[in-house]
Amino acid sequence: LVSCTKRTKTPKSELAVCRYVLLLAELEAHQDAWPFLRPVKLKSVPGYKKIIKKPMDFFTIKEKLINNMYLNQENFVIDVNLVFDNCQKFNEDDSEIGRAGHRMKRFFDKRWTELLH
């Protein structure tokens, strides 16, 4: 009889983690990813610390992935969307970083949908 205790992660969640790692690698490789690759330097970007309550970036997401901190897929998507929501909040749509954020969000939404089907 196969033991029913969950000694290891269920294969489903391992597949999900692979999907996140793949998708994150694609986000980081995107030509418009440069504003989002590392945490925004709060000392060198005036106003950012006050305006953005929950900073997030692709490097931080990768660390959370590696430390297995995304127990379900929602939290992964929530953090990725936080990167783009912060960007829209802090930057004019018609700015270098604002436009990069919109392009990255469109790219993510498309790939996320494709990977789910």
Ligand SMILES: Cn1cc(C(=O)NCCCNC(=O)c2ccc(F)cc2)ccc1=O
């Ligand atoms: C998302 N966001 C980012 C900034 C920001 O100033 N971000 C750093 C830009 C400079 N960073 C680079 O140019 C860079 C970073 C890593 C790399 F691998 C290559 C280039 C300001 C407001 C904001 O809302």
